[in-house]
Amino acid sequence: MAPSEPGHIVKSYEQELNQLRTLMARMGGLVENQTAHAIAAILDHNAESAQMAMEQDPEVDALEREVEARAIKLLALRAPMAQDLREIVSALKVTSDLERIGDYAANVAKRSLRLGPASLDISLGGLRNMSRLVQESLRLAIDALGQNDKDKAIDVWRSDKAVDEMYTAMFRELVTYMMEDPRNIGACTHLLFIAKNLERIGDHATNIAERVHYAVTGEMLPFGRPRGGSSTTPEGAAS
Amino acid sequence: MAPSEPGHIVKSYEQELNQLRTLMARMGGLVENQTAHAIAAILDHNAESAQMAMEQDPEVDALEREVEARAIKLLALRAPMAQDLREIVSALKVTSDLERIGDYAANVAKRSLRLGPASLDISLGGLRNMSRLVQESLRLAIDALGQNDKDKAIDVWRSDKAVDEMYTAMFRELVTYMMEDPRNIGACTHLLFIAKNLERIGDHATNIAERVHYAVTGEMLPFGRPRGGSSTTPEGAAS
Numbered sequence: 001m002a003p004s005e006p007g008h009i010v011k012s013y014e015q016e017l018n019q020l021r022t023l024m025a026r027m028g029g030l031v032e033n034q035t036a037h038a039i040a041a042i043l044d045h046n047a048e049s050a051q052m053a054m055e056q057d058p059e060v061d062a063l064e065r066e067v068e069a070r071a072i073k074l075l076a077l078r079a080p081m082a083q084d085l086r087e088i089v090s091a092l093k094v095t096s097d098l099e100r101i102g103d104y105a106a107n108v109a110k111r112s113l114r115l116g117p118a119s120l121d122i123s124l125g126g127l128r129n130m131s132r133l134v135q136e137s138l139r140l141a142i143d144a145l146g147q148n149d150k151d152k153a154i155d156v157w158r159s160d161k162a163v164d165e166m167y168t169a170m171f172r173e174l175v176t177y178m179m180e181d182p183r184n185i186g187a188c189t190h191l192l193f194i195a196k197n198l199e200r201i202g203d204h205a206t207n208i209a210e211r212v213h214y215a216v217t218g219e220m221l222p223f224g225r226p227r228g229g230s231s232t233t234p235e236g237a238a239s
Numbered sequence: 240m241a242p243s244e245p246g247h248i249v250k251s252y253e254q255e256l257n258q259l260r261t262l263m264a265r266m267g268g269l270v271e272n273q274t275a276h277a278i279a280a281i282l283d284h285n286a287e288s289a290q291m292a293m294e295q296d297p298e299v300d301a302l303e304r305e306v307e308a309r310a311i312k313l314l315a316l317r318a319p320m321a322q323d324l325r326e327i328v329s330a331l332k333v334t335s336d337l338e339r340i341g342d343y344a345a346n347v348a349k350r351s352l353r354l355g356p357a358s359l360d361i362s363l364g365g366l367r368n369m370s371r372l373v374q375e376s377l378r379l380a381i382d383a384l385g386q387n388d389k390d391k392a393i394d395v396w397r398s399d400k401a402v403d404e405m406y407t408a409m410f411r412e413l414v415t416y417m418m419e420d421p422r423n424i425g426a427c428t429h430l431l432f433i434a435k436n437l438e439r440i441g442d443h444a445t446n447i448a449e450r451v452h453y454a455v456t457g458e459m460l461p462f463g464r465p466r467g468g469s470s471t472t473p474e475g476a477a478s
Contacts, residue, residue, distance in 0.1 A: 065459065076357065079318045089311055089331060096335045160307055178424050185424070189431065196432070220304065221471050 013078050017174040018220055019089075020070050021146070024091055027063040028058060028142035031098045035201060038105040039131045041112035042194060043124055053109035060102035064095040076162045083215070087148075090215040094145065095209075097204040099140040101138070110191045122187060126173055127195060128167040134202045137163065141212070146194070152188075156209035157221055163202035170195045252317050256326075260385075263330055266302040267381035269295060270341045274377055274440060276367075277344040278370045280351035281433060282363060294349035303334040322454070330455040333384065336443040336450075340377070343436040343443075350429045361426060365412055366434060369405040373441045374458050378404065378421035380444040380451070389455045390447035396460055407471035409434045 034056045041050035074080060080088055112150050137159050144152035174188045174195070210221050256361050273295045303310035308326050313319060317325055383391035413427045413434070449460050 011240060064240060068328070068332075072324060075314055075328070076320060081315055085311060085315055088313070089307070093307075093335060095330060174339070175428060178428075179421050182418050182421055185414060189417075189428075190430065192431070213246060224398055225475050 009011040038108040044095040050109040141208040153209040153212040273344040277347040289348040392448040392451040406438040
């Protein structure tokens with residue numbers, strides 16, 4: 001720490017920054033895994049996956065706090081500048097998104113356990129497609145984060161529209177099921193929220209992508225991200 | 240700015256910190272107002288209020304970006320320490336919560352316009368009580384934020400349980416309405432999401448309270464916030 005050892009100081013600063021990156025990667029990987037379990041819980045009626053998705057939630061919360069503590073330490077002791085500073089501030093914001101994704105995944109898992117046998121008569125095709133797209137989007141966002149890759153970030157940002165459109169279609173489909181047979185209402189209500197949660201996971205993946213783009217380039221992506229459904233069709237209120 | 244003017248430098252640093260606080264207060268006030276408009280839009284079927292709640296959303300987003308830009312500037316040029324540093328980091332996190340509250344309020348407003356005449360037959364008593372509590376909780380959280388008041392923060396944190404319980408009761412009530420008369424399904428689906436959005440606004444108010452507590456004391460409130468409904472009753476999946 002003595003001023004006569006500048007090499008040591010620099011190395012240690014980079015080590016600390018890398019530790020922060022490693023923690024973010026761990027948090028990202030955990031949330032991705034949690035989302036995969038939550039999706040298996042609904043699509044494959046897998047109660048064990050549901051349990052795993054729910055159990056991972058406290059670990060995600062603990063990681064958010066650890067990232068924050070380390071970011072504060074870095075800011076206090078190292079006075080980082082320019083891209084490093086933007087990266088640390090972005091890490092603080094991104095952990096909020098990751099934590100929310102974890103919450104949504106845990107909620108999807110919890111609801112999957114309450115769907116009941118009636119849900120087996122409802123086609124899960126729409127949900128399957130939407131899940132695939134959201135998972136892909138999340139994977140890409142977390143890759144972009146780990147690699148500081150602005151091009152991947154832009155890909156995620158562009159895919160949000162398709163997720164929104166799928167959600168709007170699912171919303172309509174589920175309301176139709178409920179109207180056709182009131183016995184479907186219980187299960188469909190849960191499926192409505194499950195679809196909404198998946199759409200929100202996609203939205204937070206897009207937030208992460210916007211953050212990565214900003215941390216790398218110093219430029220914010222435009223306010224109006226490409227959107228499907230919610231503001232352009234009569235089903236808009238489904239969002 | 241010369242080193243011979245330390246008084247000037249100190250004053251300017253405090254001015255910058257105060258500007259950040261003023262921006263946060265403006266963002267808080269705006270989001271509170273937006274929530275009030277959204278609630279008036281549902282409870283009083285006031286389309287003008289709905290419009291106002293929706294139109295405020297871009298301003299909230301712009302304020303979030305401005306807070307972030309100023310926080311980064313403060314971090315880069317002023318190297319704040321201890322409580323100031325915690326306050327700036329908390330500001331960065333709190334703006335995410337405020338921005339989400341604004342989004343939920345705008346979504347409530349948008350849905351209020353799609354409820355249609357059928358909704359007039361549905362009792363809004365539960366929603367009215369829940370709205371009152373959520374608004375009170377949000378007001379208190381924003382007060383706590385503006386005054387760095389940890390006692391108010393703890394009050395908000397404690398009220399979250401009551402909001403959760405009201406939401407669970409509303410969820411059950413709305414599903415019953417749908418089962419009684421399928422013509423209620425469209426409106427009730429929107430009301431379900433409206434209730435969920437209000438519950439989420441309460442949840443984000445609690446996040447803000449936790450942040451204020453941390454910024455002031457340096458201590459995190461315990462993980463397990465007092466919770467109603469979601470994990471203790473069979474209706475748990477309603478969360």
